[in-house]
């Protein structure tokens with residue numbers, strides 16, 4: 254049974270199964286699980302059957318099976334008028350009590366979008382929610398990840414079903430439940446499908462909509478050989494390979510503004526001259542990679558840019574980084590598409606790090622990156638949700654990003670409280686920018 258047929262059950266059946274399996278794993282104790290990235294450690298060779306749900310949050314998303322290959326996403330008219338096209342894959346079964354990367358994250362964003370009247374119900378054809386997509390295929394996932402890891406994770410679902418929850422040692426920690434494998438394929442598939450939609454739109458319209466994959470588990474820490482840092486499959490990396498293979502978009506520019514270094518994406522393309530990976534992150538934060546001198550290797554030397562920012566860097570720092578580093582770097586690279594690892598854990602209210610980004614910072618980034626894509630690659634641009642663990646600052650910041658895509662004014666002043674902010678380390682930021690400009694000849 255392949256991934257597509259696994260998702261062919263009716264949504265009703267899936268919902269029932271999820272509720273029961275969810276109750277089971279919530280009632281069982283968490284056990285440690287040794288994971289070494291090799292299929293040998295997975296003793297069970299039972300194929301997954303049609304028993305794990307893929308999608309249960311209240312939006313009805315229908316996943317394709319083989320007989321529906323010809324089904325497409327949004328209609329031409331929808332795409333033509335859209336300014337934002339997004340997908341919702343909340344992975345409700347992939348959850349661990351008290352873990353910051355929990356299943357409340359995507360629903361919180363969707364609720365905020367509705368409350369702030371940013372959905373199609375209020376904005377008509379300007380906003381399109383993708384209703385149908387295929388989970389990523391094994392070929393998609395193995396374009397980035399090692400086969401033993403992918404097949405090993407699939408087999409580990411048997412143990413996850415028995416034990417309720419497994420922890421992958423030495424990875425952050427990253428956890429897995431009975432639904433993790435399928436829900437991770439669905440998340441990666443949502444990103445792929447948004448790439449398809451945005452590329453189709455760019456052929457029809459001068460005002461290409463921005464794609465936003467509201468998905469989890471996140472992806473940018475997942476390394477080719479395994480999961481890491483709450484991440485299972487490298488959603489953005491898989492989409493980058495898909496853009497190249499399916500659409501001939503050879504040159505992909507990836508911007509990662511999550512507070513943590515996107516080490517998985519970094520590693521996947523470290524020697525690839527066609528995929529430029531640019532990461533800003535807090536200096537010294539997890540996982541400790543992404544030093545300023547790590548610039549790629551071999552043919553890919555110079556096509557990786559890592560800019561660690563000093564703790565306390567905020568809105569002023571990021572505006573300067575965009576103007577002096579991100580924009581000139583993208584202009585020089587001349588991408589065919591821009592993909593964004595959009596992490597919202599650099600927000601001043603986020604519990605996992607110590608930068609001082611605000612809602613206004615994320616509005617600026619969304620607006621500026623959209624313009625950059627318009628100037629450089631016919632507007633082809635897809636955002637992928639990565640981190641962001643304060644549900645309030647996460648959802649307000651994503652909502653303000655939507656406003657930027659729609660051309661609406663920011664509402665950041667309603668959410669940002671200057672009383673929370675302290676002085677930015679402007680001297681250190683300036684030094685870091687000078688240093689990176691020197692290293693990359695910007």
Ligand SMILES: [Zn+2]
Pocket residue numbers: 511512513596598639640641
């Ligand atoms: Zn992060």
